[in-house]
Amino acid sequence: MTTEAQTAQTDTGSAPVHPWVEPTRVHRNAYLDEQLFEQELTRIFHKTWVYVGHESEVANPGDYKTTYLGRQPVILSRDEDRKIHVLMNRCTHRAATVCQAKQGNSTFFRCEYHGWMFRNNGDLVAPTFSSGYDPADFDASKFALGRAPRVDSYRGLVFASLAAEGESLREHLGRVTEFVDLTIDLAPEGTIRLGAGTHRYSYRGNWKLQSENGVDGYHPNFVHQAFLETSYLGKGLFGPNSVARAGALGHGHAVLDFRTLMADVIRPMLDTPPGRRRVDQLTERLGDRERATEVFLAGGTQGFNILIFPNLQIIGAQIRVIHPRTPTFTEVDLYPYLHGGATEADDVARLRMHEAFYGPAGGGGPDDVEMFDRVGEGMAVEGVEWLHFLRGLRREEVDGEARWGHATDETPQRGFYRQWLELMGTRR
Amino acid sequence: MTDLDQSPARQAAITRAQAEEFLHHEAELLDAGRHREWLALFAEDAIYWVPSNEPDNDPNQHVSIIYDTLALLGDRITRYELGRVVQEIPSRTLHLFGNVQVVDPAPDVAPDLVEIRCGLALYEVHGQRNVTYPAHCRYLLRAEGGGWRIVLKKVAFLGNDQYFQSLAFVF
Numbered sequence: 001m002t003t004e005a006q007t008a009q010t011d012t013g014s015a016p017v018h019p020w021v022e023p024t025r026v027h028r029n030a031y032l033d034e035q036l037f038e039q040e041l042t043r044i045f046h047k048t049w050v051y052v053g054h055e056s057e058v059a060n061p062g063d064y065k066t067t068y069l070g071r072q073p074v075i076l077s078r079d080e081d082r083k084i085h086v087l088m089n090r091c092t093h094r095a096a097t098v099c100q101a102k103q104g105n106s107t108f109f110r111c112e113y114h115g116w117m118f119r120n121n122g123d124l125v126a127p128t129f130s131s132g133y134d135p136a137d138f139d140a141s142k143f144a145l146g147r148a149p150r151v152d153s154y155r156g157l158v159f160a161s162l163a164a165e166g167e168s169l170r171e172h173l174g175r176v177t178e179f180v181d182l183t184i185d186l187a188p189e190g191t192i193r194l195g196a197g198t199h200r201y202s203y204r205g206n207w208k209l210q211s212e213n214g215v216d217g218y219h220p221n222f223v224h225q226a227f228l229e230t231s232y233l234g235k236g237l238f239g240p241n242s243v244a245r246a247g248a249l250g251h252g253h254a255v256l257d258f259r260t261l262m263a264d265v266i267r268p269m270l271d272t273p274p275g276r277r278r279v280d281q282l283t284e285r286l287g288d289r290e291r292a293t294e295v296f297l298a299g300g301t302q303g304f305n306i307l308i309f310p311n312l313q314i315i316g317a318q319i320r321v322i323h324p325r326t327p328t329f330t331e332v333d334l335y336p337y338l339h340g341g342a343t344e345a346d347d348v349a350r351l352r353m354h355e356a357f358y359g360p361a362g363g364g365g366p367d368d369v370e371m372f373d374r375v376g377e378g379m380a381v382e383g384v385e386w387l388h389f390l391r392g393l394r395r396e397e398v399d400g401e402a403r404w405g406h407a408t409d410e411t412p413q414r415g416f417y418r419q420w421l422e423l424m425g426t427r428r
Numbered sequence: 429m430t431d432l433d434q435s436p437a438r439q440a441a442i443t444r445a446q447a448e449e450f451l452h453h454e455a456e457l458l459d460a461g462r463h464r465e466w467l468a469l470f471a472e473d474a475i476y477w478v479p480s481n482e483p484d485n486d487p488n489q490h491v492s493i494i495y496d497t498l499a500l501l502g503d504r505i506t507r508y509e510l511g512r513v514v515q516e517i518p519s520r521t522l523h524l525f526g527n528v529q530v531v532d533p534a535p536d537v538a539p540d541l542v543e544i545r546c547g548l549a550l551y552e553v554h555g556q557r558n559v560t561y562p563a564h565c566r567y568l569l570r571a572e573g574g575g576w577r578i579v580l581k582k583v584a585f586l587g588n589d590q591y592f593q594s595l596a597f598v599f
Binding site for chain 1: 478492591
């Protein structure tokens with residue numbers, strides 16, 4: 001059965017192939033091999049669009065934050081002309097990082113090694129003790145900090161690509177924007193903001209384990225059974241008879257879509273004064289009552305989990321960024337996001353809701369991390385070497401570039417690996 | 429003369445020896461896995477707070493690693509007792525409290541509370557992991573029913589801006 005299905009999918013002639021990633025299974029080497037990890041950094045993280053931060057984190061001129069683009073340290077900064085830059089955090093002289101703080105506000109970045117100063121747009125002011133540099137050898141304009149050649153944003157989410165050319169951010173995002181819009185449109189002002197701190201955790205396993213897991217509707221009833229025992233959610237949401245869906249949206253993006261179930265929880269609010277007020281406000285801003293009701297009933301990322309290929313997820317009340325460190329070590333940042341125009345009581349409720357399940361001491365997060373550690377250990381076994389993503393293969397609905405399955409199907413993961421193959425595979 | 433409006437008269441007092449006795453008892457309950465008895469140390473209106481990123485911030489504006497009411501703390505213990513996934517192998521812990529100080533509470537602290545500050549060296553063994561978590565702690569206690577009840581317990585990990593593997597044990 002497996003073989004037939006695989007043949008049906010790979011016999012398209014031009015589909016890219018890879019010895020370790022097949023349409024419904026992935027070899028353990030894809031999670032362990034050092035050389036493959038280096039290729040992933042080069043061909044995925046240092047090439048495609050990768051999330052670097054949110055505009056609200058650098059709201060004012062001079063604001064900056066440091067993060068990673070793949071493995072490379074970068075600074076997201078806003079200059080005095082309000083332009084956003086993604087600068088390589090590396091002195092152009094002798095390589096030291098020029099910015100140590102996680103975030104702050106500064107006109108300049110100063111390398112502590114030999115004192116070189118850079119403006120927050122990356123330009124070198126001048127080398128220190130400049131009389132030692134002869135203009136014949138040294139042109140300061142050639143020693144600006146490295147810059148990501150392409151930076152673009154969608155609804156405040158800032159992405160960078162280290163490839164000078166390629167598809168636009170909009171093309172890359174494709175149909176996942178539908179879900180990003182539902183998320184952000186729900187906020188009273190139609191914006192979200194970060195700045196409420198972070199949760200940080202790490203695990204002894206490959207980065208792809210977390211990318212797979214954030215849109216996996218098969219695991220909650222098992223991994224999170226202890227949480228579900230103490231929650232109103234219960235086991236129906238991700239049970240075999242759930243009406244929720246899991247979708248691969250194309251370009252590796254995916255969604256775990258349980259809006260139909262959230263709508264049942266939210267719908268009674270439509271008949272209450274606060275609910276009607278919210279829909280009225282949404283209608284005023286969005287200009288369409290039907291759309292306003294759709295946005296309200298979806299409940300934002302209370303109603304679905306988003307994966308934006310390769311390493312960004314929007315889930316619950318958080319933006320989650322997955323940082324590959326080594327083939328078998330990964331760091332994850334969770335940024336709770338708040339609704340623009342929300343009351344302080346709403347903000348507090350979102351933070352408490354986030355903490356209940358997520359983060360290093362949440363009611364669910366540590367159980368996922370425990371499983372990543374166990375997968376990491378199990379993958380040392382030789383002779384049984386494939387991880388299988390076969391569930392629901394025969395009941396996928398094709399919808400343009402997207403494919404839909406049952407909430408518990410491995411449709412999102414198959415979609416993730418189709419994009420992985422596009423970037424990593426070899427065409428026949 | 430003390431202006432009572434500015435500085436409410438303290439109605440409660442605790443000695444350092446009493447504070448240490450209380451903390452040693454708490455450590456004993458936690459390290460022996462007697463979590464239900466530990467939960468009984470908390471007052472009805474208690475908050476158990478583990479700040480994230482910084483030793484102190486406004487929990488209404490900033491995410492916390494833990495910000496539990498008594499009910500949520502009870503759920504935490506229920507999950508622990510279920511023994512699933514991360515708790516399939518229970519953590520073993522050792523709590524060492526030191527540098528115990530009884531301090532004058534801040535002006536906004538209710539007059540029936542006492543304040544303790546102390547250091548904590550928390551050792552956890554879980555599966556292959558053997559980790560030390562140093563922390564600064566702050567307690568607000570209230571005398572209730574012949575003993576002290578915790579109204580606020582704050583554990584500010586020195587490393588709370590770094591990456592944690594997981595903090596699934598009850599601490």
